[in-house]
Amino acid sequence: MSVKAVRDLENETEKLVASEDFPALEQKIYKTIELLKSAREAKAAAERDAGRLRDQLEQREEELEMLRSAVVSLRKEREEVRSRVEKMLKQVDLMVTES
Numbered sequence: 001m002s003v004k005a006v007r008d009l010e011n012e013t014e015k016l017v018a019s020e021d022f023p024a025l026e027q028k029i030y031k032t033i034e035l036l037k038s039a040r041e042a043k044a045a046a047e048r049d050a051g052r053l054r055d056q057l058e059q060r061e062e063e064l065e066m067l068r069s070a071v072v073s074l075r076k077e078r079e080e081v082r083s084r085v086e087k088m089l090k091q092v093d094l095m096v097t098e099s
Helices: 003-019 022-098
Strands: none
Touching: 003 022
């Protein structure tokens, strides 16, 4: 419940109590109860959403870690292949210069 809504309810309640208008006061109390129920439902929905988003974030972090490992592995493999290709090219150069 917003601060403004609370202040408005307080002001209206003070006016009602001053004029001793019990039915109107009763109506305001029921309205306040409904607002409270709505706020609690919204809070529960927000908490469910936050939990779902935390789970998704955790999954994404796990995927990111796996992808980082894969990238490191591929970089090592690329360096090994590069090294082997350079070695073969040197051997080809030696064969060409000997001919």
